Amino acid sequence: MPVVLENLGKRFGDGAPVLDDVNATIAKGEFVALLGASGCGKSTLLNIMAGLEHPTSGALEVPSDGAAFMFQDSALFPWLTARGNIELALQLADKSSTKASRRARATELLELVHLGGAGDKRPHELSGGMRQRVALARSLAQDRQLLLMDEPFAALDAITRDLLHDELERIWKETGRTIVFVTHNVREAVRLGQRVLLLSSRPGRVVAEWDVTEEHRTDAGRAGELTGVITRRLREEIRRHAK
Numbered sequence: 683m684p685v686v687l688e689n690l691g692k693r694f695g696d697g698a699p700v701l702d703d704v705n706a707t708i709a710k711g712e713f714v715a716l717l718g719a720s721g722c723g724k725s726t727l728l729n730i731m732a733g734l735e736h737p738t739s740g741a742l743e744v745p746s747d748g749a750a751f752m753f754q755d756s757a758l759f760p761w762l763t764a765r766g767n768i769e770l771a772l773q774l775a776d777k778s779s780t781k782a783s784r785r786a787r788a789t790e791l792l793e794l795v796h797l798g799g800a801g802d803k804r805p806h807e808l809s810g811g812m813r814q815r816v817a818l819a820r821s822l823a824q825d826r827q828l829l830l831m832d833e834p835f836a837a838l839d840a841i842t843r844d845l846l847h848d849e850l851e852r853i854w855k856e857t858g859r860t861i862v863f864v865t866h867n868v869r870e871a872v873r874l875g876q877r878v879l880l881l882s883s884r885p886g887r888v889v890a891e892w893d894v895t896e897e898h899r900t901d902a903g904r905a906g907e908l909t910g911v912i913t914r915r916l917r918e919e920i921r922r923h924a925k
C-alpha cells in the first residue's frame with residue numbers, strides 16, 4: 683500500500699501554517715529522502731505520517747498497521763542491553779511471541795546491523811554509531827512495512843555516517859521496507875534516496891523533486907552535479923524565506 687499525502691496542512695494553535703498543501707505519493711518499497719531547511723516542518727510531516735500528530739487539513743493514507751520510527755537520538759533504554767532493547771520492541775510488536783522466539787529474532791537483527799558481538803552491552807558502553815545501529819534494529823523489530831527516519835545520522839561523524847549509509851542501503855534492499863528519510867543534508871539525500879523531495883519553508887510544501895538514477899549511484903561526477911543543482915534550489919528556498 684502506498685503512502686498518499688493529499689493537500690495536507692498543519693497549523694499549531696492559531697499560528698501561521700507550518701505545512702500547507704503538501705502532496706506526495708510514496709510507493710511501497712520506495713526510498714524517499716525528504717529534504718528541507720531546519721524548521722521547515724520535516725519532523726511535523728513525519729510525525730503526521732506516524733500518527734503522532736494530526737493534520738489540520740487535507741487527507742493522508744498510510745498502512746493500517748502504522749509505521750516504525752527512528753529518531754536522531756537513539757532513545758534506547760539505558761538500563762537494558764542492546765539485545766534487551768530489541769527484545770522489548772519485539773515483545774511490544776507481538777505480545778503473544780515467546781521468549782525463545784524473541785531471543786532468536788533479536789540475534790538475527792543484531793547480525794543484520796553488524797552488532798553480533800555487542801548484544802550484551804548497554805547503551806553507555808556503545809559508540810554513537812553503534813547506538814544508532816541498535817536503534818535501527820529496534821525500529822526493524824517493530825516489523826512495519828513503513829519506516830520513518832528523522833535525521834537519524836545527523837549527530838554522527840562523517841565517516842561513521844558514510845558507513846551507516848552503506849548499511850542502511852543494504853538493509854533496505856534486504857527487507858524491502860518503504861523508507862521516508864528526513865534530512866537537511868543534500869549529499870545524504872542524494873546518497874540514499876531513489877527520489878528527493880524538497881520541502882519549502884513557511885509554509886512547508888513540496889516544491890521540487892528529483893529522481894536519483896542508477897547513473898547517479900555509479901558515477902560520482904553525476905551525483906556531484908545533482909547535489910549541486912539541489913543545493914542551489916535549497917539555498918533559494920532559504921533566501922526566499924529569510925527576506
Ligand SMILES: Nc1ncnc2c1ncn2[C@@H]1O[C@H](COP(=O)(O)OP(=O)(O)O)[C@@H](O)[C@H]1O
Nearest residue numbers: 694695700718719720721722723724725726727
Ligand atoms: N508542537 C508544536 N507546537 C507549536 N509549534 C510547533 C510544534 N512542533 C513544531 N512546531 C513549529 O513548527 C515548525 C516546524 O518544526 P519542525 O517540524 O520541527 O521542523 P524541522 O523538523 O524541519 O526542523 C517550527 O517553526 C516549530 O517551531
Ligand SMILES: [Mg+2]
Nearest residue numbers: 724725726832
Ligand atoms: Mg526536525
